[in-house]
Amino acid sequence: MLGVPEMVVPQRRRGTNLPKMGDFNQAVILDSIRRSEEGLSRVELAASAGLAAQTVSNICRRLLDAELIMEAGKETSGPGKPRTILRLNPQGMYAIGIHIDPALTSYALLDAVGTVLVSIDEPTDLCSTPEQAVAAMGAQIRQIIAESGIPEQRVAGVGVATPGPVDASSGTVVDPPHMTGWNRVPLRDLLRESTGLPVVMDKDVTASAVAELWAGADASATDFVFVYIGTGIGAGLVLNDEVVRGASGNVGEIGHIITDPDGPPCDCGRRGCVKVTCMPETLVAQARALGGLPALAEGAVQSLPEDMAALAEAASAGNTAAQDVLAQSARRLAAAVSVLTNLLDVDRVVFGGPFWPALAPTYLAQMPALLTHLSVTDSVHSVDVVGTIVNSGEEAFGAACLVMENAFSPKAAQLLLDSKI
Template sequence: MGGPSRDMPHATSRAAVLDVIRAAGTISRVRLIEATGFTGATISTVVRRLIDDGLVTEVGRAESTGGKPRTLLALNESSRYAVGIHLDHSGITYVLTDLGGSVVARMSRAGVGTDDPPVVVARMADAVHKLVQGVGISPDLVLGLGLVAPGPLTPSSGMRLTPPTMRHWEEFPLDQALAEAVGLPVILENDATAAALGEHWSGVMRDAASFAALYIGTGIGSGLMIDGASYRGGSGNAGEIGHICLDANGPDCWCGARGCTEALAGPAAVVTQARADANIARAAGLTQGPGGQRPSVAADFDAVARAARLGDTGARDLLETSARWLALAARTLANIMDLEHLVLTGPSLAIAGSFYLPIVQEELDRAFFARAAHPVRVRLSASPATAPAIGAATMMLRAELVPLRQNGIPLPGTYGEAESTAPATAPARAGR
């Protein structure tokens, strides 16, 4: 069984049991004892309370192996919901997920553009209310909002160092403003870390407790999962492989360095080269819009990827060059983390992923330092376009229902103290 182990730093026994049930899909009480190391009495008490709270349900019996058939447990996936929001300059994606991380509803709206942050927050709050109302569920079942944006972020909520297109968001207390506008708790995270958590909770990596998610949206980053927990670093910005140097004499990057992965391999670099080549620009339909305005980098990158898939050799060469640079960064990450699993995800890989996957896999097969001990298996996300938003919703599900210890310190109600956690109820509103 993949997912959490008995060594995971869950804050409570309740959180540990619920997480094991989630990861297993269906599981008996006997298997819960084996998976967690808890006593039968503890499992009995925790499971009973989870059933009473509507989070877990009995779903039938396992095949008999000679004794009485064991009753199977599963998440009651329609018992709680969370909203995930991916905020980007080129667009804002909203998803509503159930307790299991499955998408119940989704929608996309215009990006932040040049609007002032308070104006965008008001738009976002209105979209969240319409999303929930549109599926007819009770707002009381919505635990809160996960919100992700391009990093780096700061612990005080401000985006102190933002991409050039979002400089007017620097120092804006985004999560606080949205919590006040929506009336629900909000968690803020960078997009790559959220995408990794989403892949672990409900995506192609749900069977792997440790892996990295290599993320391409407007920029490039990575999220790290270690033993089922996100590794965030000192400020929540771990995994910024988009800003490791691949060429000391390479092009300037917006972060202030030179030769970064993002400057060499990112969507903006691919689009710039495509526009500089008349044949590729024509094949991809890269034309200026009304008033000389151009589509977003994300839209142009998708156009180049579509041209490559339709057989344009110039467009394909650009993507393969980008993929080779990205593969070097992936090898660096794999060497540092001694990875066994890597998932490629993010909106820019929704169309272009098939060009990147074989090149990254080939580089790791050829030059990964520990390849004699084990390979690195590279997979493509099943939902790269919405992975950040799904991961954002997952953040709220995990924070509310399966919290981990803070800074490695056991909280009251750790393993074996099943009575210590209050039942999960309708979430408190902002300002709790």
């Protein structure tokens, strides 16, 4: 057509021109706009989403009226009328995230483009009852909103990331291994009551996988495993550019994959599981037993994050005992991760979580070769090993991204037609 040059647009999720698909189509448009750093025109949106130009125009008008997107200037790319570029409006929506780890609870306030406006960390309260602890979390969230000065009606909700296992359908935390007393805690409902806001709850590993997508990971990385290293270790899964959650929301419980058949006994009755060979507290205990690390000497009272930092610092300084502990953990965890990469045929492994920075130098140096050796598809494709693009200390970013995913990402469920039609 004269005046309209040929365009190359990324092929993401496509919309549908069937009736009653407005919500899905709107999510497709929002998702396309947020994925483009430079913004997109209506013509480009129609091409990438496979929607009629009028459908795209109507959706964009609604989004502009709601101030979720904004016009960001004109662009001329050839003969014809200049195109108006559309981008997300940073102030159009906000989300709050809360990440609960047995050692640390983190909060983050994000705007619509993912900028962290507020970040707060505090020790996790495991002495109070879960109900009291969650009430305090709710109060902290209310304080963050009040002090930020943002319009409360623009807060889309609260995302909460918690250790598993969880009952996703009821928003319940089901007896996490390192949080004594948190058995069948209705976290989602308690937090909704204490904040007065919609709440989305997910496992910490799943939230981390969502964050990796939301933060702008390599567009080619549509299939990957996210290995989360916190007080516990789990895995998030992304296939075909979508986060996989499983039947009950508990994808990634890898604690009982055997990494060393001759390793220490596990409470499951077997030996050498991830749970007893690779977790940070295990590594600290091993280093302490070897001696020669003053910061980890018997009687030295520190938190687990401080202990892991001391172990990493000792290894970096050339302490062979510390280096051996971390190298052994890399070999063991590679054995577990290779089970996932071989089973799922992914070509990327992303490591992250609160304790990842302490392990990153050793793992990034040793893990690629280990996974290549253990891969059954190494003659077909390699397996990239990378660290998360989410900044260390911003695990609550992933929790807030759960809200953004819920608001922006197209969901197959939206395509299900009413059975009465």
